Amino acid sequence: xxxxxxxxxxxxxxxxxxxxxxxxxxxxxxxxxxxxxxxxxxxxxxxxxxxxxxxxxxxxxxxxxxxxxxxxxxxxxxxxxxxxxxxxxxxxxxxxxxxxxxxxxxxxxxxxxxxxxxxxxxxxxxxxxxxxxxxxxxxxxxxxxxxxxxxxxxxxxxxxxxxxxxxxxxxxxxxxxxxxxxxxxxxxxxxxxxxxxxxxxxxxxxxxx
Amino acid sequence: xxxxxxxxxxxxxxxxxxxxxxxxxxxxxxxxxxxxxxxxxxxxxxxxxxxxxxxx
Numbered sequence: 001x002x003x004x005x006x007x008x009x010x011x012x013x014x015x016x017x018x019x020x021x022x023x024x025x026x027x028x029x030x031x032x033x034x035x036x037x038x039x040x041x042x043x044x045x046x047x048x049x050x051x052x053x054x055x056x057x058x059x060x061x062x063x064x065x066x067x068x069x070x071x072x073x074x075x076x077x078x079x080x081x082x083x084x085x086x087x088x089x090x091x092x093x094x095x096x097x098x099x100x101x102x103x104x105x106x107x108x109x110x111x112x113x114x115x116x117x118x119x120x121x122x123x124x125x126x127x128x129x130x131x132x133x134x135x136x137x138x139x140x141x142x143x144x145x146x147x148x149x150x151x152x153x154x155x156x157x158x159x160x161x162x163x164x165x166x167x168x169x170x171x172x173x174x175x176x177x178x179x180x181x182x183x184x185x186x187x188x189x190x191x192x193x194x195x196x197x198x199x200x201x202x203x204x205x206x207x208x209x
Numbered sequence: 210x211x212x213x214x215x216x217x218x219x220x221x222x223x224x225x226x227x228x229x230x231x232x233x234x235x236x237x238x239x240x241x242x243x244x245x246x247x248x249x250x251x252x253x254x255x256x257x258x259x260x261x262x263x264x265x
Binding site: 190202 | 226227228229231232233236237238239240244245246248249251252253
């Protein structure tokens with residue numbers, strides 16, 4: 001059974017990509033949704049692909065960043081995890097039951113139309129370019145989520161407003177890390193979410209409904 | 210040097226993930242000490258889409 005507010009996050013999780021990931025996580029939570037990822041819980045008893053399949057099955061929405069096409073510095077090989085997980089998501093939507101068929105996804109790349117050169121079969125999906133800019137990523141995520149059925153009750157502030165809020169949240173991060181004795185360079189996916197959710201809880205843009 | 214008093218539910222240890230409750234407590238403490246700005250005032254009414262308001 002999918003949850004209409006759960007957003008499967010399929011993107012690189014390395015340090016280089018972290019600014020974009022944080023910005024997208026912020027946008028997801030500030031729009032009233034919840035981010036899901038294989039990194040949300042470390043259960044060594046669950047095979048990773050099974051965990052991803054379970055989370056994909058539980059998420060009505062998915063954000064897939066396929067921009068990481070460079071060769072890995074250490075192995076000199078490309079990484080295929082993002083296209084694989086996008087395929088799982090599209091497969092669930094195509095072959096799943098009526099609930100799964102309501103899935104929606106946003107596909108991101110760094111440059112417009114670049115995907116046509118390396119994964120042209122996804123043409124026709126909702127593909128947008130973030131230009132490696134966190135502010136653009138926030139706006140894209142906000143605009144996409146605001147069109148979903150569950151977000152139609154309220155007007156979600158514009159992407160520029162969310163980006164301003166994100167900058168305020170980021171300014172608080174170093175002090176929050178210091179207070180919690182966390183190394184800001186070694187925050188995990190769940191650490192990032194906890195800090196973001198705590199900041200949003202204290203800095204809402206609308207009173208709780 | 211005096212030890213810093215930590216208003217978190219449980220001290221965070223190596224390998225722990227911070228919880229929302231711990232992060233929230235830390236942020237409230239920073240706001241109380243004036244190290245982080247307090248939240249901006251909220252709009253008086255929750256903003257609703259016109260169509261939703263009409264339907265009511």
